[in-house]
Amino acid sequence: MNTTLFADIFEIYTGLFDKLVVDLTLFFSWFPYWAPVLLGYLFWHQWMHYVQARYMSNIKWVMLEIKLPKETNKSPLAMEVALNALYQTSAGTWYDKIWKGKVKDWFSLEMVSIEGQIKFFIRTSWIYKNVIEAQLYAQYPDIEIYEVPDYARYVDYRGKYGDWEIIGAEYGLSKPDPYPIKTYVDYGLDKDPKEEFKIDPLTSVIEYLGSIGKGEQIWIQIIAQAASKRYHIKSGKKAGEIGDWKDEAKDIVKELTTKEEIKDGKKVNMSRVLEMTEGDRELVKAIERSTGKLGFDCGARALYLVKKEQFNPSNIKALGGLLRAFTTNNLNGFTLNYQTFGFDYPWQDYNNIRLNKKKIEIFDAYKYRSWFYAPQHKKPFVLTSEELATIYHFPGGVAQTPTFGRIPSRKSEAPVNLPI
Known part of the structure; x- marks a missing residue:
């Protein structure tokens, strides 16, 4: 009985081995045909990665901090006009792309709270510094713009071995790109209502930024570049x-x-x-109105950073609903695409190995303002200039957060009849 069973098993394995030999022989007989294609693809992928990394490493980045006056009565339409300057479609010729590694320019719009002190930043290549300043001053004559060091360099996050704790979230759209989110036009801000009647969706974000205390930081970034073709x-x-x-x-x-x-x-x-x-x-009308605007490929992420002994878990829920004010059920809204809140079951992540890896990745991606290119290449979503200005603009007096730093006095020109 045992001898017969052993013989049957041996026969089965012999048949499998013979089939494997035949398959491998066929596989390697086609080697001269498929190998050049595979090797060519791998070379092309590595070459483009190398030349793009070389090109991006030579970009001189500048961080612009915008300080707001005590009164900012402009509607978000002013910011929409200013942000149109970021619509830069050129990525160069085929020679620039393949040999020099040139990529389409991108920008980072950032709202940051450091111990409750709220700041607005724009990170850009130095070549656009004057353009952005001119556009902002044209729309907001009373602001002040300074070139400052990158605030992200002052946090040394080292995962579980460091002193800092981090919660991160990345956002995407819940519906296809053409469906618009709830914009400042839907809130009536395009009609320039009086301050006491304004309902600005950004105030909920500003209030959250101003609610944190000593030792805590919140970073929000919206990375944008001119929309590409991929549909x-x-x-x-x-x-x-x-x-x-x-x-x-x-x-x-x-x-x-x-x-x-x-x-x-x-x-x-x-x-x-x-x-x-x-x-x-109404849906068709909203989509058609949206297509009349400039479109930007975007990525959005937010980080909460704090020393481990001061960690406040309530910020997990706060980051999850950060952009809810811009969401509407019948059109579009924001949803979490990636987060470092944790896993549902302990067996999904032994000893927090996966979670710590995710935290380091999202911190590095924020620090390098990475979304469209290495080190992290993620699928973007499209926001129009109107939608982008809704999420990132300078709020008026309706934002009464005490820690919202503003320039104490309003600038104006000297009277023309002063004696000389």
Whole structure:
């Protein structure tokens, strides 16, 4: 009995071994055909990684701090106009991209609280410093702009071996890019209401930033560059081609306003405008208004940093709902894509090995303002200039946070009739 069983098992394994030999022989017989393709792909990937890293390492970055006057009565439309200067589409010629490693320019818009003191920053390549300053001064003549050291360099985060504790979150959109979030226009801020009647969604973020105490820091960054093409067009003459977010918007509007019917054995798109609900009409109107704006590829993340002995776990919930004021159910909103809050079950992460790795990664990504390129390449989402200005603008007197540092006096020109 045992001899027969052993013989059957031996026969099975012999058959498997013979099949493996045949498969490997076939595999290596095609080596001259597939190997150049594989090796070529690996070389191309490593080459582009190398030249882009070389190019980015030579960029001279500057950190601009914007100090606000006591009164800022401009609507977020002023910031929208200023942010249009960040729409830089050129990435150079094919020679610049392949040989020099040139990449599309990107910018980081940052709101930071250091022990409750709230600050606004813009990190940019030095070549755009004068452009950004000119645009901001044109819209906000009373602000002051200074070039300052990068605040991130003063935190030495070393994971579980250091003195700092960190909570991090990265955000994305809950629906496709063309669906707009709730913007300052929806809050009526484009009509310049009086300060006492303003409802600014950014005030909830400002209040949170001002609520922390000694030894605590909160960093928020929105990384932006001109939107790229990555959408596969589904309908029309360009079907199958690669388009941008506006092409995706056209497909969505078409799906909302038409329906397929069979006529004479053929599929025909028929209008369903008369059947659309009021919600559908508002949705189409919002998407079409959005496509009239400039679009930016964006990434958003926030960090809460504190010395380990002062760690406050309530900030886990606070970071999770940080951007909820810009969310609406019928349009679009923000959702958590990545977080360092922890895992649900202990067996998912033995001794916090995975969690500590995630914390180091999100800290490094913030410090290097990385989203579109190495060290962390993540899929961006699209925000229009209107949406970007809603999330990042200078709030007026409606933001009464005591720790919100402002310039104490208003600047004005001297009277023209002064004696000389």
